[in-house]
Amino acid sequence: MTDGTMAACIIDDTPRATIVPKPRRRAGEVLIRVTLAGICNTDLEIVRGYVPGFNGIPGHEFVGVVEEADDSRLVGKRVTAEINCACGQCEYCRAGLGRHCPTRTVIGIINRDGCFAEYMAVPQENVVEIPDTISAPQAVLIEPTAAALEILDQVTIGKTMNVLLLGYGKLGMLIAHTLITTGCTLTIVGKHPRKSRSCGNIPAHYVPADDFVDGQFDVVVEATGNPAVLERAIANTKPRGTLVLKSTYAGNPPVNLSPIVVNEITLVGSRCGRFEAALAFMQNHYTPVEPLIHKTFPLTDAVQAFTEAAKPGALKVLLKNE
């Protein structure tokens, strides 16, 4: 649209697709025309109202083209953007951990409009240019790939180690792709054998979700989002082993934490990761994203897209904007 408005998905009381004013970029920001965006579980939690205080345009996985920027060399470039917009001054920012800046905004999650719109404005320093060798769906998946790779930034995993991945959904499949590059012996517990087959290029032991995996592992990654799985995850972590918690749970699930103390387990919370690392990973490792794509909707059908993405077993739902 050229009248200063744009199509967008808005969360106020309930999510709706509507027409809103096109954003203006401030100095230091770039204006991006979004071409493809992905719906992740955090978006579904926002849509369901589980993320209190968010009003505006959700969405944080995207690829688009720069329309305006202070630096004219960026105009016309295909880009995505690191989602944490940090102050650049605090102890976390100075330590390279802007992702934990206490005054940060987060694209589509905390106090900043996201990518489920025709246009968005983001800080120029967050912009990551996408090389031609990376497809649009791959570019959209850089953010969750960074979140998957974050595990390897936090925990040392080597060839002699037995690793258990619980959860084989959108994020779980990307985690599997990153874990397997360590040379570890990987066991994956997942709900959907169809997916296991479609990602069968990952050499792992595949176990159906309802089967209890006997034995204990050096590292367990919990990525189901299901709090009922947590005790199983703790039980499958060997003494002095590491349990990586990738899931946030709605509510306060009751948990028996005693085995964590008795077996001196280290539980590592893991969230966002480095975009450059994720881009390099995609360039250097074969990461087929097609098996991850469930369905693509036009942006104007965003509400239907959310419904589809929330169906059990649904993988990545994309929003297209052309």
Add this chain to the structure above:
Amino acid sequence: MTDGTMAACIIDDTPRATIVPKPRRRAGEVLIRVTLAGICNTDLEIVRGYVPGFNGIPGHEFVGVVEEADDSRLVGKRVTAEINCACGQCEYCRAGLGRHCPTRTVIGIINRDGCFAEYMAVPQENVVEIPDTISAPQAVLIEPTAAALEILDQVTIGKTMNVLLLGYGKLGMLIAHTLITTGCTLTIVGKHPRKSRSCGNIPAHYVPADDFVDGQFDVVVEATGNPAVLERAIANTKPRGTLVLKSTYAGNPPVNLSPIVVNEITLVGSRCGRFEAALAFMQNHYTPVEPLIHKTFPLTDAVQAFTEAAKPGALKVLLKNE
């Protein structure tokens, strides 16, 4: 007694002080005449029936004199003993982590009689000789001092770090003594200002238990045993910081684990530690144990001693056997 029996505290249905056969040592074991023993929170949990499956003589903090041993040089020596009796063969034992041996027995806790008795038999390899410079109450406290020091084996704590200790009971006070040797800035939240004064030789900020400590810490140690404190402990841990869990909780408390994921907190379960390290610590650092001693009972009054030890605010209760 010389008739082949001895006084002991027995747990079958309820705890009782009684007369039982004196144990016979097997080959590889030493027979110890216990002279002083300490009651810890694990003993209280056993007495209350919170540790399913334990029947026999509880107690694992003690000092005594060797009466019989394969190695005659040990006879007459004043000793205590590492409480985990390990197989010596498995991957944990080979890695120096017999404390996690899956087939271990544990003195007074798992499948092995403990020290609330006139005599006990323990594997010779578990015996730690006590030098004359260490008093009997100090020797009794080597086990909890090892548990306190375990934190420093697991987590690197340095001079630039802000550390918060939640809980200032029997174990908490020993933890404070070990933490302060790192040169860290220590804040202690505890219930009993009397104790704070009595251990006032530890340079720390003392905060009453009901006051919320504002701010976030590099390392938080949870040693209250109160599950209601856990969310506070998580909130006081800074992003990418470490929360050491020293407490086990009865039941399955509801916990909001999301901040652990969002702030990428590392939660470290911590249990038993190395006895040699604890003995060396006591020899090299002034560790006044007197403020920790609440009351001493004769072994035959063990049941009263448990009642006293369970009173709110009670510190270390000892059982004497002369």
